[in-house]
Amino acid sequence: MLNLIKLEWIKNKSNMTFWILLLIYIGATYVILSTGSILMNASYEFTSNQEIQDFPQITIYEFPGIWHNMSYIGSFVRLLLAVIIIFNISNEVTFRTLRQNIIDGLSPARFLVSKLILITALATIATIALFLISLYFGFQYSENQTELIFSKLSFVGAYFIEIFGYLCFAMAASFWIKKSVMSVMFVLAYSIIFEPFFGWVFLDGEGLLIQLLPINALDNLIQSPINLLNPEEVQTYISMTELNYAVAWILAFIGISYLLLTKRDW
Numbered sequence: 001m002l003n004l005i006k007l008e009w010i011k012n013k014s015n016m017t018f019w020i021l022l023l024i025y026i027g028a029t030y031v032i033l034s035t036g037s038i039l040m041n042a043s044y045e046f047t048s049n050q051e052i053q054d055f056p057q058i059t060i061y062e063f064p065g066i067w068h069n070m071s072y073i074g075s076f077v078r079l080l081l082a083v084i085i086i087f088n089i090s091n092e093v094t095f096r097t098l099r100q101n102i103i104d105g106l107s108p109a110r111f112l113v114s115k116l117i118l119i120t121a122l123a124t125i126a127t128i129a130l131f132l133i134s135l136y137f138g139f140q141y142s143e144n145q146t147e148l149i150f151s152k153l154s155f156v157g158a159y160f161i162e163i164f165g166y167l168c169f170a171m172a173a174s175f176w177i178k179k180s181v182m183s184v185m186f187v188l189a190y191s192i193i194f195e196p197f198f199g200w201v202f203l204d205g206e207g208l209l210i211q212l213l214p215i216n217a218l219d220n221l222i223q224s225p226i227n228l229l230n231p232e233e234v235q236t237y238i239s240m241t242e243l244n245y246a247v248a249w250i251l252a253f254i255g256i257s258y259l260l261l262t263k264r265d266w
Contacts, residue, residue, distance in 0.1 A: 004114040011088075011097070012118070018084060022122075025080040026129050032077055033070055033133050036060035061141035064152040068225045068235070070134040071159040074126075075222065078163055081122050082170035082187055088118065089171060090180035099266045108261040115171055116254070123164040131156055158221040158238045165218045165246055168253035175260040191215050214252075217245040 012018045060069050092098040101111055134156075138149070170187050177183045195215050203210040210216060220242045223235040 001113075001117075004110060004117055007101075008114050008118050008121075017087060021080060021084045021087070022125070025077060025084075025126070028077045028080060029074055029126070029129050030133050032073055033130070033137065036069070036073070036137070061137045063138050063142045063149045065225065066134050066138045066142065067152045067155040068222070070130060070137075071155040071222045072225055074130045074159060075162060075219070078126075078166050079184075079188060079191070081126060081163065081167060083184055084122060085115075085119060085167050085170045086174045086183045086187065087180050089115065089174035090178060090183060093178045093266065094180075096266075102266065109258065112254070112258055112261055115257075116168075119164060119167040119171065122167060123160050126163050127156060127160040130159055154238050155222055158243070161243070161246055161250075162218050162221050165250045165253070166215075168250050168257070169214060169218075172253045172256045172260070175257050175264075211242075212245060214249045217242070217249050221246050 060066070092101075098111065102108065106114075170183070173187050173190075174180075174183045177186055195213050199210040199213055199216065211220060221238065225234060227234045
């Protein structure tokens with residue numbers, strides 16, 4: 001295992017594209033999470049008018065709800081992490097380092113494990129970044145700085161699983177398509193066009209089957225913290241059912257990647 005970690009480190013430590021994309025992701029995460037402060041400041045200014053004192057203030061950064069809010073919002077920029085994985089694997093194919101690794105005695109299974117190590121590292125970095133940024137805004141804006149601060153931290157754990165699963169999806173797409181630009185286009189198009197279109201047109205946008213679609217299974221781990229039509233139905237915990245669906249798809253993505261690695265001539 002240690003040798004595989006060293007192998008991935010050697011491949012990426014001098015890769016400026018890798019580090020630039022990672023910094024862009026962290027910066028984008030901070031920017032998108034900080035948008036709540038704009039809404040909160042606007043809310044405070046709006047409610048300062050004596051005639052509308054009863055207007056509800058936005059409390060997106062209140063503990064412990066901040067963990068749900070930030071985990072949901074933070075997932076909007078996960079494609080940037082997927083691009084890192086796609087470029088990494090596509091470069092392995094293009095520059096034939098994948099073939100050379102196998103020739104040198106690295107089995108397809110161990111090569112796949114090395115990529116899972118990279119995915120785990122990226123998902124961990126993303127989760128730590130989300131946690132620290134959320135903690136910063138929470139202490140800055142929240143009035144509930146009590147023992148309840150970490151009571152909904154399970155949403156951050158779910159965020160790790162969601163990011164890990166999405167990167168596994170990107171990995172499988174990369175092994176299938178090989179070309180970086182085409183892989184990015186496929187992952188983006190499938191996530192925001194193909195699967196939603198299929199779900200709404202053929203599955204009427206509801207029911208068990210639509211929940212079993214891969215991106216939906218990952219997205220349903222952390223659902224929208226706002227439901228204007230049915231506020232009482234807002235998610236309050238991570239469902240084991242949704243977690244099982246997500247884990248099943250993660251295993252499927254890993255299995256697909258392994259089959260592609262073993263069945264194709266690289």
